[in-house]
Amino acid sequence: MNKQNLVETVSINARIPRRTAMLIVDSVFNTIVNCVAEGIAVDIDGFGIFTIGARTINGADVARKRAVVTFIASSDLRTALR
Incomplete structure (x- = not known):
């Protein structure tokens, strides 16, 4: 599964537009990256x-x-x- 597949799955499972699912997935990944980069x-x-x-x-x-x-x-x- 790649990021696009993950976005599609979130969109279907949550019954939300694909664009909204993309924002959610990007936000989760960015939060993880930023926290780990800060040592958290x-x-x-x-x-x-x-x-x-x-x-x-x-x-x-x-x-x-x-x-x-x-x-x-x-x-x-x-x-x-x-």
């Missing part, structure tokens, strides 16, 4: 947690750290995937 964990009950962590990059001279986004699936999501 986003915990979506029944889905999972988005956080920012650090990964060490070994260079020729020194080791550096780079920010990475991590996702931890909720137990509900893990159960649904079994």
Whole structure:
């Protein structure tokens, strides 16, 4: 499923115009991105947690750290995937 499919599904399930569904989906994604970029964990009950962590990059001279986004699936999501 891609973003367009997600918008279409939200539009159908919520019985709202596709344009409104697009605004909602964009708003949710933008909120997640902005919060994680500010170092705020986003915990979506029944889905999972988005956080920012650090990964060490070994260079020729020194080791550096780079920010990475991590996702931890909720137990509900893990159960649904079994």
